Amino acid sequence: DTAVSQTPKYLVTQMGNDKSIKCEQNLGHDTMYWYKQDSKKFLKIMFSYNNKELIINETVPNRFSPKSPDKAHLNLHINSLELGDSAVYFCASSQVYRRQGGPEAFFGQGTRLTVV
């Protein structure tokens, strides 16, 4: 069983379209994240949700809207796609509130988005 799964793995779409990426975790974690990996491989936080509540919303265009229907899911919807949105998007989860120790992150396999 895949702990953190994202779909689709590849997404090719035209400029101006709206698309969604889905993410599900079966680890029972309380926190989920979206990260963007740019062409230089740098990984940067976009959003984080704890128990369905938005915690982090970095400087991301408001064309990007995360939605967390429940603790196990965090989907990313992107409106009016632009060429510069082409990147790899990673979903992750962790258990932040633990009896001891810090949180450990687990990542999905990534979604390679190409906007043409």
Next chain:
Amino acid sequence: GIQVEQSPPDLILQEGANSTLRCNFSDSVNNLQWFHQNPWGQLINLFYIPSGTKQNGRLSATTVATERYSLLYISSSQTTDSGVYFCAVGYTGNQFYFGTGTSLTVIP
């Protein structure tokens, strides 16, 4: 935010060689992880190591939290070790801060 620096940025090794990757971070953390991004783009968890030393086969890691650095050792490298190695740290769990990675190429 927490600054994370990794060195070296690039490394080319002959198969069978050993290497040490370093991660320096700017603030106290209660999470430090090492990941391997393989050529297919997957981020593989290698170690969760906010302090101390762990070993897993040919890989081992040491974190000295008081001095704010961590080391990843790869012994007897294989071509399958190629990829990018990332260090990620955090404190609150609201986000994890990534270094810029070390790109490793192991040649046969």
